[in-house]
Amino acid sequence: MIADDTQTCQPLAGGQSLMPMLNLRVAQPEVLVDLNRIAALSFIEIQNDVVHIGAMVRYTALMHSPLIDKHVPLLAMALPYIAHQAVRNRGTIGGSVALADPAAEMPAVLKALAATIVVVSAHGQREIPAEAFFLGIYETALDEGELVHSIKIPLATSGHRFGFYELARRHGDYAMAGVAVSAQSINPCTELSIVFFGVADQPLRAVDAQAVLEGCAISDNAALTAAQQSLPAELMLGDTGVSADTRLQLARVALKRALLSMAD
Amino acid sequence: MTGPLHRFDQPGTYIGRSVERADASRLVEGEGTYVDDLQLPRMTHAAFVRSQHAHAKIKHIDVDAARAHTGVVAVFTGADINPLVKPYVGILTHLQGLRSPPQLPMADQVVRCQGEPVVMIVAQSRAIAEDACELVQIEYEPLKALVSAEQALDKDAPTIHPELDNNTAWVREIDVGDASAAFSRADVTVVERTFLFGRHTGVTVEPRSVVVEYNRSDNTMVFHYSGQAPHMMQAILAKHLDFAEENVRVVTRDVGGSFGIKIHTYGDEIATAVAAKLLRRPVKFIADRLESFTSDIHARDHRIQGRIGVDSDGRIVALEIDDLTGIGPYSMYPRTSAIECNQILNLTGAPYQIDHYRARGTVVFQNKNMMCQYRAVGHPVAMAVCDSLLEEVAGEIDMDVVDIRRRNLIADDAYPVTSATGMKFADLSHQQSLERLVELMNYDQLRADQSDRRKKGCYRGIGLVSMVEVTNPSPMFYGVGGAPISAQDGATVRLDAAGALHVSCSITESGQGTHTILAQIAADVFGVDIARVKVSTGDTAHVPYGGGTWASRGAGIGGESVLLAADALKAQVLEVASSILQTTPDTLDIENGVVVNADGDDKISLDELGKIVYYRGNELPAGVNAELIATRHYRVTDYPFVFTNGAMAAHVEVDIETGFIKVLDFWVVEDCGRVINPKLVDEQIRGGVVQGIGGALYEECLYDEEGQYLNATMADYLVPMAGEMPDIHIAHIETPTCTSTLGAKGAGEAGTGGAPAAILNAVNDALRPLNASIFQMPMTPERVLNALKA
Structure with a gap:
């Protein structure tokens, strides 16, 4: 559906930005693709020298993750500043990345940490450095038909x-x-x-x-x-x-x- | 207090106890019934296309595509709706000279503010109606928008209404004593400041909501609304939609906050009623948040030039203010948009002994949303202007801000007192309240701490206010000016066959605990367990006639009517009981649901008495005709208003690098007369203080130069949130009003009325060592930084 360019399509992650936009009729996609039940997008794991976080991981899950606390302390420092508990219960890291709100914490933190955004489409997968991902207000390096799959963040070392x-x-x-x-x-x-x-x-x-x-x-x-x-x-x-x-x-x-x- | 124990001071009474709200768990568990919960057969849903322009001619409206949209039931413009409505005019005859052109619910040829309803879509759902709104094409010819009051007042400005010669709606002047002479005395220190108060609005959790039913067979209308004044709405709908008043029924169920927003005549609600009549189907209109921000009445928006003069002893010799306020394109109906300015003129300086007072108020039309009465009408402005001037001049003559108040407050033993503006004050306790405040906040220690911190570059400030609040208004507020607004309230109290009490009263419940206090009063006066008292309000078909809940009048006026009715019912019941018991009523009393004799022995339960009266009337002596129901009405007669007083203080810290203000602590000493339920009063005060802090620091309806509203979302319009609020410490002085048996004055607005002044004073106190000051609300970080740069 996301690959289908005959209709405007909007992936729905935690919905904490998209739902208000729909309510305000600022966003009017023809099709909403609900990602919330894709379990394969909700993982936090260590892979070699990075922490790999699925796009659908919610802020609350990140806040409760010992891996994040230990290996990505900057992210842990930023999380409590994201809205309120109710929003963090639903909001996802991938949603924030894909939305690219310049006032949001996540894009800045990921850029500061030289993270990599993993994106997928019907044609396969590619990795985009956070440095090159956020291009403007609600503007990213995502191409048509691409979806944020996950985020890779280098592990913090001692002394960092x-x-x-x-x-x-x-x-x-x-x-x-x-x-x-x-x-x-x-x-x-x-x-x-x-x-x-x-x-x-x-x-x-x-x-x-x-x-x-x-x-x-x-x-x-x-x-x-x-x-x-x-x-x-x-x-x-x-x-x-x-x-x-x-x-x-x-x-x-x-x-x-x-x-x-x-x-x- | 001295003298014998008052009937409400006896042990075991309900009055004065923090009785839990019986309806709290129902509301918290989501079982409340708000207007949007109503689902009626054949119900339709309304949405409005509103003007994008602040001022424009409507050249052409094309609704064909909207009308053809699937699910649309009807499309109406002003041409369809307005002819069925008798125009309404927002004037009161006692506000002499106030003028405002006739209004109609929907725009007619010219739009005069953004958000004015232009096209109404009625559809099978709100979503469909909104889809259809997007299909409406309106061609406008933009006209010059007069956005600020100053612009509108300019002598070369075009007139917003062609039938008026200029944009002035009302001017009032007061000149008591000889202010000029007093200001020019050699021993008088004069301070002059210009104050700016931003517009803000009520932001109720439940937006304005109506469902209107029309029954053609008997030409009756039911208007379900989320509001505060059912009988007023009944009269307005009947008059302007051409119904006999008794054929309009107004029903108010649970209300999710009102704050004065929901006591006015809104075009969209009137249009909804007309649509229901035209369609013969129920029509629901629920304002969304965008509509709330742009069409709920706004308040404040005053520019005030203020001047104070004190002699070398710090005594106020003269006070002068000049208020300019813009009210939108019309004066709101029926309460008018001149009341806030009028209150400011009446109340500035009210706590103090002032002989020379001069004031001028100018109310002008402009192309912004309409302004009207919102919680604490005029008070935050009046209190902030006077008490800021007072603290400024105290700084000028190097006098402590508590000390200067001690020298100027009207003495507690001086009442009754008539102020320079003719306000009649009685039963106030300014001096006692101030002393209690100083003790409560530990003033001297705070000052010492402040001076220590300043040395370390930490800028904390302490600000006070002494204030009055208008409560329990008499007919002199609105009725005298011709508005269909009742100053009296009625209550019916009835004993049922099971010995329970049923109270119905004309005041309303908006979440503040009205039902609880009425139950307390009835249970207390009559003598039953409070669990056996059922209270109903909010339905013109079933409650006595009365004003409703606004101007902090519910407890004082509605409560007194319940007291009188419960007293009368008790007399009836004792009469019946005495005939059953073969004794005289004066030997009997009611305690905890049982009629007792002078020795306190149980004689007959109310349950048994009810069963005799209702089921076994044959046991009653011939000639005894028991009613077991009593209705009483009450209005304030001896005074135009029953004033309350209070003293408040704020402790703030200003981050001088960022302009951020943190409120560290807040203290309130309030005298609202007899406290019926301490917890409910305290929460009214806390909620009020929070709304006052909102106005002082956060809330502002922002418009650009074209009259476009800029911040109509909850992300952009900042309401105060719990995380930023300080602890609010409260103490009471209880000076019952002499105007009623109950002795209760209002408590709903004091916090909102006083808090902004205390915060303003605290911020300026913090900034004083930096030679900076700010006199504009809200005090945003940017404005504070600019003040520091100036």
Whole structure:
């Protein structure tokens, strides 16, 4: 059905974004394909040096998974910030990836962790790096007829450090600004990966900030200030609640607080 | 309190006890019956195509495709519906000069705000009706949208209504004493600020909902609605749809929140009634969340210039406000959209002794959704303006904010008092409430903690408010101005053959515990176990006539009517019992369902008495004609309103890097007279405070410059959520009102009325060392950051 291009078709995962969109008549597919009973898409397992997570794994399952706690701590840090328990009971990691909401936590976390998105179609399977997967607001590298199958995330190694911070008016809201940080080490910082969410049209890698901080101690104030200043003002989006200027200010604060939390 | 023990202070009484709500488990278990639960034979479902434009001419409407859509029963435009409705006008004669053009349920040639109903689709399901809505083609010619009140007021602005010479709906001025002279005195310190209050709305969990049935054979209508004022709706429907009033029955079952949203005349609901009549089939209309945001009445939206002057002792010598408010394209019917401004003018400065007061209110039409009465009408604005000015000027003369209140509050022993604006106050306890608050919040320790934290770069603030609340209104509120709104309420109390009490009352239950308190009063006054009291409300065919539940009037007015009726029934029952027992009524009493003698000995149970009266009347002496039913009505006569008072405080922390405000704690000392059910009163206050915090920090109906509503979803319009709310600590002072036996004043709106002022003051207190301040609500992070940059 998904391969059939004579009708508009929408896969239904946890439905925590799609159902409201249907209610609002923003999405009007002719066919809904319910993925909820495909047991083969609900697995969490270790394969060599990655954790492999099926697209239909729900947030609550991830939160209760010792594998995630141990091997993907950044994901574990982000999960409690996703909406509310009722939403997490239904919402899936694959649904969030496929939707590509730039304000959502999952795309930024996966990008920060250099995860790989495994997609399938009638023609077979391919793997797309998270870095190249999220292209814009609700826009991904998925081709017509392709479905997110699973996500592969490299295992954290000892010494690997992570930071996560988000600013939301109310717990569970989409962030006004948030950031996911991963580093191979922090004193000095090496292989720093900094990805913002809720600030631009896609999960935003802070390339300049990474470069500024690389090789510096994480608590180096001058480097931190320079990193804050290096955030790309021109990519910040404004909306009804927050102007682009405020967004930039909040992103800078989020960065500082995420990094400081890693130094503790 | 001194003196003999009052009848309600006796041990074992129900009044004053936190009796559990009898209907709570029914509602929690999902067994409530809301309007959308009604499924009637042949029922149809309505959806509306609403104006996308804030102001436009309708050039052409094409409904052919919609009409042809499978499952569509009928398609109506204003041309079909409006001629069957007598236009309604949102004015009250005692608001002199208020004007508003006649309104009709659906748009007619010109749309004047976004969301105005243009086409109504009636179909076999709501989904089909919505599908058909998408097939309607409407050609508009956009007109200049006057979105802000300032724009509408501009002398060069086009008029929204061609029949009016400008966009002003109402102006009121008050000038008591000589404010100018007082402000210009050499010893007077004057502070002036401009306050902005954003629009917000009620966001009821159950949206506005109606199911309308029409019976052609006897020309009767049943209007099932989720609302607060069944008799008012009955009168309105009868008058404007041309029915004899007795042929309209309004039924209200469980209501999922109302907050003042559901006491107005909405075009979509009236159109639904007309459609039911035209189709001779039941029609259901349930507003969806988008419709709720864009068409439920909005409130607040005031810009106020305020000025206060105090002498060197911190005594207020003069207060002045100038309020500008935009109300949408019409004044809402029948309560009008001028009441909020009127309340602000009446209530600003009300807790304090002020001799010189000048106020001006300007109410203008604009191309936004209509504004009207929402919980705590005008109070949050009036209290925030006065108490913010007071704390600002206290800062200016370096006086503590508690101290300056002590110097200005009307003394507890001064009542009755008439305020500068003519408000009559009685039985208030501002001083006692403030002292209790200071003790409850541990004020001195909080101040010490604040100063320690400031040294570490942590900005915490403490803000207070002393406030009044209008409750238990008399006919001087609406009835005097010509509105079909009853200020009195009635109750019938009846004893059945099994010795149980049946209470029916004209006030309504919206989830706040009305039924529980009425049962408490009846059980208490009459003398039965509360489990044997059944309460019904919300059906004009079966309850006495009355106003319903709004303006914090249910307990005070409806409750008193139940008290009077239960007292009267008791007298009847004792009369009957005395004839059966061959004694006199004054030697008897009723205790726990049994008639007892002066020694407390059981003489006859109510169960037995009921059976004699109803089944074995032959045992009654000749000439004894037992009724076992009594009806009484009550209205407030001695005062236009019964005011309550309170003192509140907020403790907040401002994150100066992000502009985020965290409310750490909140305290309320409330004097609502006699407390019937402490738990229910406390939860009313807590819920009210939360709604007040919503207005202060989160909630705002945002429009763009074209009059397009920007945040009509629950993701974008932020309501306060439990996770962000502080502990709300509550204490009571009980000064019963002298206007009734029960002594209860209202408690429904105080929290909402006072909380924004306390939060505003706390935030400005936190920002003071940074030389920053904010006078705009909601205080969003962005606005706080901008205040810090200024």
